[in-house]
Amino acid sequence: MQARQTGSLLRGSNNVENDIGMRENIIRTGMILIAAGIWLCGCGRQETSKTIILPEKTEDRDIHSGIDVRNIEEYMFEGGIRSVTWKKDSKEELCVILDGGELLEYRIMNVYADTMSEGVIFEEHPVGMAELAPGGQYILYEAVIDNLVQLTLYRTETGEKQVVREWEDSSERFLFKWCGDGTRFVAWQDKDYDGQAAYSDYLICRHDAQTGEKTEVVMNEDGCMWRQVFPNEDGSKVYVRESYMSENEEAMSEDRLEEMYGITDADTAETEGYEQPSQARSRLVDMDTLKVEELDEEKAGIAYPARYANQGVIGINGNEVWLAAAPLGQSEKKKILTANRKDICICKEGDHIFLADWDQETTYFQIMGIRLRDGEIVGRQILYRNTGGVYAGMLAGENDQELIIHTSEYTKRGERNTQMTVLEY
Numbered sequence: 001m002q003a004r005q006t007g008s009l010l011r012g013s014n015n016v017e018n019d020i021g022m023r024e025n026i027i028r029t030g031m032i033l034i035a036a037g038i039w040l041c042g043c044g045r046q047e048t049s050k051t052i053i054l055p056e057k058t059e060d061r062d063i064h065s066g067i068d069v070r071n072i073e074e075y076m077f078e079g080g081i082r083s084v085t086w087k088k089d090s091k092e093e094l095c096v097i098l099d100g101g102e103l104l105e106y107r108i109m110n111v112y113a114d115t116m117s118e119g120v121i122f123e124e125h126p127v128g129m130a131e132l133a134p135g136g137q138y139i140l141y142e143a144v145i146d147n148l149v150q151l152t153l154y155r156t157e158t159g160e161k162q163v164v165r166e167w168e169d170s171s172e173r174f175l176f177k178w179c180g181d182g183t184r185f186v187a188w189q190d191k192d193y194d195g196q197a198a199y200s201d202y203l204i205c206r207h208d209a210q211t212g213e214k215t216e217v218v219m220n221e222d223g224c225m226w227r228q229v230f231p232n233e234d235g236s237k238v239y240v241r242e243s244y245m246s247e248n249e250e251a252m253s254e255d256r257l258e259e260m261y262g263i264t265d266a267d268t269a270e271t272e273g274y275e276q277p278s279q280a281r282s283r284l285v286d287m288d289t290l291k292v293e294e295l296d297e298e299k300a301g302i303a304y305p306a307r308y309a310n311q312g313v314i315g316i317n318g319n320e321v322w323l324a325a326a327p328l329g330q331s332e333k334k335k336i337l338t339a340n341r342k343d344i345c346i347c348k349e350g351d352h353i354f355l356a357d358w359d360q361e362t363t364y365f366q367i368m369g370i371r372l373r374d375g376e377i378v379g380r381q382i383l384y385r386n387t388g389g390v391y392a393g394m395l396a397g398e399n400d401q402e403l404i405i406h407t408s409e410y411t412k413r414g415e416r417n418t419q420m421t422v423l424e425y
Contacts, residue, residue: 067352067369069383071424075111080408080416086398088135088182094404094420095136095156104130106139106156111422122154122161134182134398138209140164142174151176151187153209164207164214180233180309180348183210186287188229202227206235206287215287230308233348236288239308239328241301244279284328299332300324309350311375316344321353323375334375339368345403347396352425354383354403358391365391367405369425389419401425 080099087093092112098105098119104127105119123143130141139154151165151174165174165187176187189202206215221242228241282295282302295301302315302324312325319340324333336353342365343356351372358365367384370377389407396403405421 067371067379067381067383067425069369069423069425073111073422073424074419075109075114076417076419077109077116078415078417081392081406081418082130083132083139084395084404084406084420085132085134085136085182086395086402086404088137088398095132097130097132097139103127104141108136109420111420120156120159122156122159123152129176131176131178133178133185133209134180137182140176140178140185153207155209162212165205175229177229177231179231179235181235184208184231184235186229186231186235186238188227190227204229204238204240204285206231206238208235215290217285217287217290217292219283219285219292228305230305230313231287232308233310236286237308238285238287239300239302239305239313240283240285241303241305242281242283244281293329295329299330300328302333306344307346307348307350309346309348311350311372314346314350314353316341321355323350325375336372336375337370337377337380341368343391343394345394345396347400349400352396352400354394354396356391356394363388363390363409367394367403367423369403383423383425384421392418397422 082097082099082104084094084096087095087108092110094109094111096107096109098107103121104123106122107119108117109115122139123141125143125145128142128144130139132139137156139156140151141154142149142151144150148166148168150163153162153164154160167174173190174187175190176185178185184206186204186206188204202219202221204217204219208214219240226243230239230241231237232239280297280301280303282297282300284293284295284300285291286293300313302313302322303317305313305315307314310326312323312328314321314323314336316322320338321336321341321344322333323336325331339355340357341355342358345354345356346352353370353372355368355370356365357368364385364387366382366386369381369383371379383403384405386407389409392406392408394403394405401424403423403425405423406418407421408416408418410416
Protein backbone atom coordinates (compact mmCIF):
# COMPACT_ATOMS: atom_id res chain seq x y z
CA MET A 1 0.00 0.00 0.00
CA GLN A 2 1.21 3.51 -0.59
CA ALA A 3 0.53 7.10 0.33
CA ARG A 4 -0.22 9.78 -2.23
CA GLN A 5 1.77 12.98 -2.78
CA THR A 6 3.53 13.53 0.54
CA GLY A 7 2.61 10.72 2.92
CA SER A 8 4.33 7.55 3.98
CA LEU A 9 3.02 4.26 5.34
CA LEU A 10 5.22 2.73 7.99
CA ARG A 11 4.76 -0.44 9.97
CA GLY A 12 4.96 -0.42 13.76
CA SER A 13 3.93 -2.49 16.74
CA ASN A 14 0.33 -3.21 17.74
CA ASN A 15 1.03 -3.56 21.45
CA VAL A 16 -1.61 -1.82 23.55
CA GLU A 17 -0.04 0.29 26.28
CA ASN A 18 -1.71 1.07 29.60
CA ASP A 19 -0.68 4.72 29.45
CA ILE A 20 -1.59 6.85 26.45
CA GLY A 21 1.86 8.37 26.28
CA MET A 22 3.84 5.12 26.41
CA ARG A 23 4.28 4.57 22.67
CA GLU A 24 7.11 7.10 22.43
CA ASN A 25 9.51 4.17 21.99
CA ILE A 26 7.86 3.44 18.64
CA ILE A 27 8.16 7.03 17.53
CA ARG A 28 11.85 7.15 18.50
CA THR A 29 12.78 4.35 16.11
CA GLY A 30 13.39 7.04 13.50
CA MET A 31 10.36 6.44 11.31
CA ILE A 32 10.39 10.02 10.04
CA LEU A 33 10.14 10.75 6.35
CA ILE A 34 11.64 14.00 5.12
CA ALA A 35 11.35 14.82 1.42
CA ALA A 36 12.46 18.01 -0.30
CA GLY A 37 11.66 19.77 -3.53
CA ILE A 38 8.09 18.45 -3.94
CA TRP A 39 5.94 20.74 -6.05
CA LEU A 40 2.42 21.30 -4.73
CA CYS A 41 -0.14 23.88 -5.82
CA GLY A 42 2.30 25.37 -8.28
CA CYS A 43 5.02 26.29 -5.79
CA GLY A 44 8.10 24.43 -4.62
CA ARG A 45 8.20 23.58 -0.91
CA GLN A 46 9.90 21.19 1.44
CA GLU A 47 7.67 18.56 2.95
CA THR A 48 7.29 18.68 6.70
CA SER A 49 8.25 15.69 8.83
CA LYS A 50 5.64 13.22 9.96
CA THR A 51 5.22 9.69 11.22
CA ILE A 52 2.41 7.30 10.37
CA ILE A 53 2.13 4.18 12.53
CA LEU A 54 0.22 1.19 11.22
CA PRO A 55 -0.31 -1.68 13.68
CA GLU A 56 0.69 -5.12 12.45
CA LYS A 57 -2.27 -7.37 11.65
CA THR A 58 -2.65 -10.35 13.97
CA GLU A 59 -5.19 -13.15 14.23
CA ASP A 60 -6.58 -11.77 17.48
CA ARG A 61 -6.41 -8.09 16.48
CA ASP A 62 -10.20 -7.69 16.72
CA ILE A 63 -9.94 -8.43 20.42
CA HIS A 64 -6.60 -7.02 21.49
CA SER A 65 -5.62 -4.32 19.01
CA GLY A 66 -6.80 -0.78 18.51
CA ILE A 67 -7.56 0.75 15.13
CA ASP A 68 -5.98 -0.80 12.03
CA VAL A 69 -5.05 2.01 9.62
CA ARG A 70 -5.10 0.52 6.12
CA ASN A 71 -4.24 3.47 3.91
CA ILE A 72 -3.61 7.20 3.87
CA GLU A 73 -4.53 9.75 1.18
CA GLU A 74 -3.55 13.42 1.14
CA TYR A 75 -4.58 16.43 -0.90
CA MET A 76 -3.17 19.94 -0.58
CA PHE A 77 -4.64 23.10 -2.10
CA GLU A 78 -4.58 26.86 -1.69
CA GLY A 79 -7.13 28.47 0.62
CA GLY A 80 -8.90 27.70 3.88
CA ILE A 81 -11.94 25.65 4.89
CA ARG A 82 -14.94 26.68 6.99
CA SER A 83 -16.74 23.30 7.00
CA VAL A 84 -16.15 19.80 5.59
CA THR A 85 -18.01 16.48 5.40
CA TRP A 86 -18.11 13.29 3.33
CA LYS A 87 -20.30 13.41 0.22
CA LYS A 88 -23.24 11.06 0.67
CA ASP A 89 -22.80 7.63 -0.94
CA SER A 90 -19.24 8.44 -2.02
CA LYS A 91 -16.00 6.89 -0.79
CA GLU A 92 -13.70 9.42 -2.45
CA GLU A 93 -15.34 12.85 -2.38
CA LEU A 94 -15.55 15.52 0.29
CA CYS A 95 -17.97 18.43 0.37
CA VAL A 96 -16.29 21.62 1.58
CA ILE A 97 -17.08 25.26 2.25
CA LEU A 98 -14.05 27.29 1.26
CA ASP A 99 -13.44 30.35 3.41
CA GLY A 100 -12.93 33.36 1.19
CA GLY A 101 -13.67 35.92 3.91
CA GLU A 102 -17.21 37.28 3.82
CA LEU A 103 -18.19 35.25 0.75
CA LEU A 104 -18.04 31.47 1.09
CA GLU A 105 -17.85 28.89 -1.70
CA TYR A 106 -19.27 25.38 -1.84
CA ARG A 107 -17.12 22.81 -3.68
CA ILE A 108 -16.68 19.06 -4.07
CA MET A 109 -13.17 17.73 -3.55
CA ASN A 110 -11.86 14.33 -4.63
CA VAL A 111 -8.95 13.56 -2.33
CA TYR A 112 -8.00 10.44 -4.29
CA ALA A 113 -7.97 12.07 -7.73
CA ASP A 114 -6.58 15.41 -6.45
CA THR A 115 -9.39 17.40 -8.07
CA MET A 116 -11.84 20.09 -6.98
CA SER A 117 -15.03 21.31 -8.63
CA GLU A 118 -15.82 24.90 -9.56
CA GLY A 119 -16.94 26.99 -6.62
CA VAL A 120 -20.56 27.98 -5.98
CA ILE A 121 -21.17 31.13 -3.92
CA PHE A 122 -24.37 30.25 -2.08
CA GLU A 123 -24.94 33.66 -0.43
CA GLU A 124 -24.06 37.17 -1.66
CA HIS A 125 -24.35 38.72 1.81
CA PRO A 126 -21.72 38.24 4.54
CA VAL A 127 -22.15 34.85 6.23
CA GLY A 128 -21.57 34.21 9.92
CA MET A 129 -21.99 30.62 11.10
CA ALA A 130 -22.08 28.05 8.29
CA GLU A 131 -22.04 24.27 8.53
CA LEU A 132 -22.49 21.43 6.07
CA ALA A 133 -24.87 18.64 6.97
CA PRO A 134 -23.31 15.16 7.18
CA GLY A 135 -23.44 13.84 3.62
CA GLY A 136 -23.21 17.34 2.13
CA GLN A 137 -26.80 17.66 0.89
CA TYR A 138 -27.50 20.84 2.87
CA ILE A 139 -25.77 23.92 4.26
CA LEU A 140 -27.16 25.77 7.26
CA TYR A 141 -25.89 29.31 7.68
CA GLU A 142 -26.59 32.64 9.33
CA ALA A 143 -26.51 35.97 7.47
CA VAL A 144 -27.77 39.53 8.04
CA ILE A 145 -30.09 40.64 5.25
CA ASP A 146 -32.17 43.87 5.31
CA ASN A 147 -31.40 44.34 9.02
CA LEU A 148 -32.74 40.88 9.81
CA VAL A 149 -30.66 37.96 11.06
CA GLN A 150 -31.66 34.94 8.99
CA LEU A 151 -30.96 31.26 9.57
CA THR A 152 -31.12 29.76 6.08
CA LEU A 153 -31.13 26.21 4.72
CA TYR A 154 -29.40 25.78 1.34
CA ARG A 155 -29.83 22.65 -0.79
CA THR A 156 -26.50 21.96 -2.48
CA GLU A 157 -27.94 19.83 -5.29
CA THR A 158 -30.62 22.28 -6.44
CA GLY A 159 -29.46 25.67 -5.11
CA GLU A 160 -32.79 26.23 -3.37
CA LYS A 161 -32.90 28.34 -0.19
CA GLN A 162 -35.31 28.31 2.73
CA VAL A 163 -35.26 30.81 5.61
CA VAL A 164 -36.04 28.67 8.65
CA ARG A 165 -35.92 31.49 11.21
CA GLU A 166 -35.33 35.25 11.26
CA TRP A 167 -35.13 37.84 14.01
CA GLU A 168 -34.26 41.52 14.46
CA ASP A 169 -32.16 41.60 17.62
CA SER A 170 -28.57 40.87 16.60
CA SER A 171 -27.63 40.16 20.24
CA GLU A 172 -30.07 37.23 20.27
CA ARG A 173 -28.58 33.95 19.15
CA PHE A 174 -29.99 30.76 17.69
CA LEU A 175 -27.35 28.05 17.75
CA PHE A 176 -27.78 24.89 15.70
CA LYS A 177 -26.42 21.37 15.38
CA TRP A 178 -26.93 18.76 12.67
CA CYS A 179 -28.08 15.26 13.49
CA GLY A 180 -25.77 12.48 12.37
CA ASP A 181 -28.06 11.35 9.54
CA GLY A 182 -27.69 14.72 7.79
CA THR A 183 -31.42 15.29 7.24
CA ARG A 184 -32.46 16.91 10.52
CA PHE A 185 -31.03 19.64 12.74
CA VAL A 186 -31.93 21.27 16.02
CA ALA A 187 -31.81 25.01 16.71
CA TRP A 188 -32.12 26.62 20.12
CA GLN A 189 -32.06 30.05 21.73
CA ASP A 190 -28.84 30.96 23.46
CA LYS A 191 -27.29 34.02 25.07
CA ASP A 192 -23.89 35.48 24.32
CA TYR A 193 -22.66 36.27 27.85
CA ASP A 194 -22.62 40.04 27.36
CA GLY A 195 -24.43 40.78 30.62
CA GLN A 196 -27.96 40.26 29.35
CA ALA A 197 -30.42 38.24 31.38
CA ALA A 198 -30.97 34.68 30.28
CA TYR A 199 -34.32 33.65 28.86
CA SER A 200 -36.73 32.40 31.52
CA ASP A 201 -37.96 29.93 28.91
CA TYR A 202 -36.31 28.99 25.64
CA LEU A 203 -37.15 26.98 22.53
CA ILE A 204 -35.52 23.87 21.14
CA CYS A 205 -36.68 23.31 17.55
CA ARG A 206 -36.13 20.26 15.39
CA HIS A 207 -36.24 20.89 11.65
CA ASP A 208 -36.59 18.22 8.99
CA ALA A 209 -34.65 19.42 5.93
CA GLN A 210 -36.40 16.95 3.64
CA THR A 211 -40.03 17.63 4.58
CA GLY A 212 -39.84 21.08 6.15
CA GLU A 213 -41.55 19.78 9.28
CA LYS A 214 -40.74 21.68 12.49
CA THR A 215 -41.17 20.43 16.07
CA GLU A 216 -40.75 22.80 19.04
CA VAL A 217 -40.32 22.17 22.74
CA VAL A 218 -40.37 24.92 25.39
CA MET A 219 -37.69 24.41 28.04
CA ASN A 220 -38.28 25.99 31.44
CA GLU A 221 -35.32 27.36 33.35
CA ASP A 222 -34.51 29.68 36.22
CA GLY A 223 -31.38 31.78 36.57
CA CYS A 224 -28.41 32.50 34.37
CA MET A 225 -26.99 29.48 32.67
CA TRP A 226 -24.97 28.07 29.82
CA ARG A 227 -26.73 25.40 27.78
CA GLN A 228 -25.40 22.66 25.50
CA VAL A 229 -27.78 20.83 23.15
CA PHE A 230 -26.89 17.55 21.41
CA PRO A 231 -29.32 15.57 19.22
CA ASN A 232 -28.84 11.85 18.73
CA GLU A 233 -28.09 10.43 15.29
CA ASP A 234 -31.66 10.54 13.90
CA GLY A 235 -32.91 13.53 15.91
CA SER A 236 -35.52 11.55 17.84
CA LYS A 237 -33.95 12.55 21.17
CA VAL A 238 -31.97 15.56 22.38
CA TYR A 239 -29.57 15.67 25.33
CA VAL A 240 -29.54 19.06 27.10
CA ARG A 241 -26.88 20.05 29.61
CA GLU A 242 -27.58 23.25 31.56
CA SER A 243 -24.95 24.83 33.84
CA TYR A 244 -26.10 27.43 36.36
CA MET A 245 -23.72 30.08 37.65
CA SER A 246 -23.44 32.10 40.83
CA GLU A 247 -23.71 35.90 40.79
CA ASN A 248 -19.93 36.21 40.70
CA GLU A 249 -19.75 33.81 37.77
CA GLU A 250 -22.49 35.70 35.93
CA ALA A 251 -20.38 38.88 36.03
CA MET A 252 -17.42 37.21 34.33
CA SER A 253 -16.55 38.04 30.76
CA GLU A 254 -16.83 35.50 27.96
CA ASP A 255 -13.04 35.14 27.89
CA ARG A 256 -12.99 34.27 31.58
CA LEU A 257 -15.75 31.71 31.11
CA GLU A 258 -13.76 30.09 28.32
CA GLU A 259 -10.68 30.05 30.50
CA MET A 260 -12.50 28.47 33.45
CA TYR A 261 -14.80 26.04 31.72
CA GLY A 262 -12.94 25.24 28.52
CA ILE A 263 -15.82 26.27 26.27
CA THR A 264 -13.81 27.11 23.17
CA ASP A 265 -10.22 28.07 23.99
CA ALA A 266 -7.83 25.34 22.84
CA ASP A 267 -4.87 27.07 24.54
CA THR A 268 -6.27 26.68 28.07
CA ALA A 269 -3.98 24.75 30.38
CA GLU A 270 -5.19 21.19 30.90
CA THR A 271 -6.10 19.87 34.36
CA GLU A 272 -7.55 16.64 35.68
CA GLY A 273 -10.98 18.29 35.76
CA TYR A 274 -12.35 21.77 35.17
CA GLU A 275 -13.90 23.67 38.03
CA GLN A 276 -17.63 23.14 37.75
CA PRO A 277 -20.38 25.77 37.73
CA SER A 278 -22.35 26.18 40.95
CA GLN A 279 -25.19 23.97 39.71
CA ALA A 280 -25.87 21.84 36.66
CA ARG A 281 -28.59 19.56 35.38
CA SER A 282 -29.10 17.23 32.45
CA ARG A 283 -32.36 16.60 30.62
CA LEU A 284 -33.48 14.30 27.83
CA VAL A 285 -36.05 15.57 25.34
CA ASP A 286 -38.07 13.12 23.26
CA MET A 287 -38.78 15.16 20.13
CA ASP A 288 -41.49 12.76 18.93
CA THR A 289 -43.58 12.79 22.13
CA LEU A 290 -42.38 16.23 23.41
CA LYS A 291 -41.63 14.65 26.78
CA VAL A 292 -38.85 16.26 28.86
CA GLU A 293 -37.15 13.94 31.36
CA GLU A 294 -34.90 15.08 34.21
CA LEU A 295 -31.81 12.84 34.32
CA ASP A 296 -29.88 11.71 37.38
CA GLU A 297 -26.58 13.62 37.38
CA GLU A 298 -24.71 10.61 38.77
CA LYS A 299 -25.92 8.53 35.85
CA ALA A 300 -26.01 10.94 32.92
CA GLY A 301 -24.39 14.24 33.88
CA ILE A 302 -21.66 14.81 31.27
CA ALA A 303 -19.95 18.15 31.92
CA TYR A 304 -18.99 18.95 28.33
CA PRO A 305 -20.72 16.63 25.83
CA ALA A 306 -18.99 16.00 22.52
CA ARG A 307 -21.47 13.68 20.76
CA TYR A 308 -24.72 11.85 21.38
CA ALA A 309 -23.66 8.64 19.63
CA ASN A 310 -25.55 5.37 19.34
CA GLN A 311 -23.71 4.02 22.41
CA GLY A 312 -24.66 7.07 24.46
CA VAL A 313 -23.40 10.56 25.31
CA ILE A 314 -19.61 10.89 25.30
CA GLY A 315 -17.94 14.03 26.60
CA ILE A 316 -14.99 15.51 28.41
CA ASN A 317 -14.10 17.16 31.70
CA GLY A 318 -10.57 18.48 31.62
CA ASN A 319 -8.41 15.53 30.62
CA GLU A 320 -11.09 12.96 31.41
CA VAL A 321 -13.34 11.27 28.84
CA TRP A 322 -16.76 10.12 30.14
CA LEU A 323 -19.59 7.97 28.80
CA ALA A 324 -23.26 7.98 29.78
CA ALA A 325 -24.42 4.79 28.11
CA ALA A 326 -27.72 4.51 26.21
CA PRO A 327 -30.50 4.29 27.23
CA LEU A 328 -29.60 7.40 29.21
CA GLY A 329 -30.24 7.36 32.93
CA GLN A 330 -30.46 3.58 33.34
CA SER A 331 -26.87 2.93 34.38
CA GLU A 332 -24.05 4.83 36.08
CA LYS A 333 -21.91 7.04 33.86
CA LYS A 334 -18.29 5.93 33.68
CA LYS A 335 -14.90 7.50 33.12
CA ILE A 336 -13.36 5.87 30.06
CA LEU A 337 -9.85 7.25 30.35
CA THR A 338 -7.64 10.14 31.41
CA ALA A 339 -5.38 11.51 28.68
CA ASN A 340 -3.78 14.69 27.42
CA ARG A 341 -6.00 16.04 24.67
CA LYS A 342 -6.86 19.28 22.93
CA ASP A 343 -9.58 17.96 20.63
CA ILE A 344 -11.84 14.93 20.47
CA CYS A 345 -13.66 13.23 17.59
CA ILE A 346 -16.21 10.43 18.00
CA CYS A 347 -17.76 8.20 15.35
CA LYS A 348 -21.55 7.87 15.16
CA GLU A 349 -21.56 4.44 16.82
CA GLY A 350 -19.40 5.70 19.66
CA ASP A 351 -16.94 2.79 19.50
CA HIS A 352 -14.07 4.78 17.94
CA ILE A 353 -12.68 7.86 19.70
CA PHE A 354 -9.87 10.00 18.30
CA LEU A 355 -7.88 12.39 20.50
CA ALA A 356 -5.68 15.19 19.15
CA ASP A 357 -2.89 16.76 21.16
CA TRP A 358 -0.66 19.53 19.81
CA ASP A 359 1.93 22.11 20.76
CA GLN A 360 1.01 25.56 19.51
CA GLU A 361 4.62 26.76 19.56
CA THR A 362 6.03 23.98 17.39
CA THR A 363 2.81 23.11 15.47
CA TYR A 364 3.54 19.47 16.34
CA PHE A 365 0.48 17.28 16.83
CA GLN A 366 -0.49 13.63 17.02
CA ILE A 367 -3.71 11.61 16.79
CA MET A 368 -4.46 8.86 19.28
CA GLY A 369 -7.05 6.22 18.31
CA ILE A 370 -9.21 4.58 20.99
CA ARG A 371 -11.38 1.53 20.31
CA LEU A 372 -14.27 0.70 22.67
CA ARG A 373 -16.40 -2.37 23.19
CA ASP A 374 -19.35 -2.14 25.61
CA GLY A 375 -17.84 1.04 27.01
CA GLU A 376 -14.46 -0.59 27.73
CA ILE A 377 -11.18 0.17 25.97
CA VAL A 378 -10.00 -2.79 23.89
CA GLY A 379 -7.17 -0.98 22.13
CA ARG A 380 -5.43 2.33 21.65
CA GLN A 381 -2.34 3.62 19.90
CA ILE A 382 -0.90 6.61 18.12
CA LEU A 383 -2.20 6.62 14.55
CA TYR A 384 -0.64 9.75 13.11
CA ARG A 385 2.05 12.27 13.96
CA ASN A 386 2.81 15.48 12.10
CA THR A 387 5.45 18.10 12.85
CA GLY A 388 4.44 20.48 10.08
CA GLY A 389 1.29 22.51 9.51
CA VAL A 390 -1.23 23.72 12.05
CA TYR A 391 -3.93 21.33 13.23
CA ALA A 392 -7.42 22.62 12.36
CA GLY A 393 -9.77 19.73 13.13
CA MET A 394 -10.85 16.18 12.35
CA LEU A 395 -14.01 14.39 11.29
CA ALA A 396 -15.09 10.74 11.39
CA GLY A 397 -16.27 9.36 8.05
CA GLU A 398 -19.94 8.70 7.33
CA ASN A 399 -19.49 4.90 7.35
CA ASP A 400 -17.09 4.83 10.32
CA GLN A 401 -14.20 3.71 8.13
CA GLU A 402 -12.21 6.92 7.69
CA LEU A 403 -10.83 9.79 9.72
CA ILE A 404 -10.38 13.15 7.99
CA ILE A 405 -7.63 15.37 9.42
CA HIS A 406 -7.56 19.04 8.46
CA THR A 407 -4.30 21.06 8.68
CA SER A 408 -3.22 24.42 7.30
CA GLU A 409 -0.11 26.52 6.94
CA TYR A 410 1.01 29.86 5.51
CA THR A 411 3.70 30.19 2.85
CA LYS A 412 6.47 32.77 2.94
CA ARG A 413 4.35 34.85 0.57
CA GLY A 414 1.54 34.90 3.12
CA GLU A 415 -0.69 32.54 1.19
CA ARG A 416 -2.69 29.90 3.04
CA ASN A 417 -2.43 26.23 2.10
CA THR A 418 -4.75 23.54 3.41
CA GLN A 419 -4.10 19.81 3.55
CA MET A 420 -6.81 17.17 3.89
CA THR A 421 -5.52 13.82 5.13
CA VAL A 422 -7.73 10.73 5.09
CA LEU A 423 -6.81 7.77 7.30
CA GLU A 424 -8.69 4.64 6.23
CA TYR A 425 -9.29 2.11 8.98
